[in-house]
Amino acid sequence: REIRATIIIDATGFNSRLTLRGETPAPGFQIAYGFEADVKSLCDYDPEAMLLFDYRDDYLPDESKNKDWPTFMYAMPMGPGLVPDSTRVFFEETVLVSRPAMSVHECERRAIARLESMGIEIISPRSEIELCYIPMGGPTPDPR
Numbered sequence: 001r002e003i004r005a006t007i008i009i010d011a012t013g014f015n016s017r018l019t020l021r022g023e024t025p026a027p028g029f030q031i032a033y034g035f036e037a038d039v040k041s042l043c044d045y046d047p048e049a050m051l052l053f054d055y056r057d058d059y060l061p062d063e064s065k066n067k068d069w070p071t072f073m074y075a076m077p078m079g080p081g082l083v084p085d086s087t088r089v090f091f092e093e094t095v096l097v098s099r100p101a102m103s104v105h106e107c108e109r110r111a112i113a114r115l116e117s118m119g120i121e122i123i124s125p126r127s128e129i130e131l132c133y134i135p136m137g138g139p140t141p142d143p144r
Contacts, residue, residue: 025137029101032132033108034074034092038081038124045120047087051075059117060110069102071095071110083123090128091115097136104131 010019045051054073057066074092081088093111095102115122 021140026099027135027137028097028099030094030096030132030134030136031098031102031104031107032092032094032130033104033111034090034128034130034132035111035126036078036088036090036128037122037126038083038086038088040086040121040123041119042075042077042087042089043118043120045075045077045118047077050077054114056114059114069095069098069106071102071107073111073114081124086123092130094132101133104133 010016012019045054052074054075055070057070060066071093074090074094076090078088078090080086091111093107093114095107
């Protein structure tokens with residue numbers, strides 16, 4: 001099928017059927033697991049500021065895993081929690097790019113292990129779960 005236009009914008013994503021791409025190695029993937037929860041205390045994290053890129057890996061029992069697939073935590077305090085005397089926080093554990101893809105379950109496991117190691121106690125059910133699985137890399141589209 002042929003489409004004629006002055007401009008075509010392909011916003012169909014990595015596996016577009018509208019765009020030709022050359023041969024490429026398998027893509028890497030950005031994987032993330034995030035959630036909102038109430039906590040009693042943010043311990044090392046500032047309750048008045050968003051934290052970006054906490055790459056500390058001292059919570060991992062086998063530090064070599066973080067060398068293969070380094071992950072980091074975002075923590076965004078959102079104000080008073082639903083539980084009295086608590087703070088509502090959005091937490092997200094992310095691996096920027098992994099090849100092959102890290103499992104979302106592993107991101108979740110690391111998020112909880114990180115918070116537990118810091119003494120951050122989740123006192124409400126996790127909610128507003130965010131799952132992220134984004135292909136990264138690959139050749140640019142063929143302009144023909």
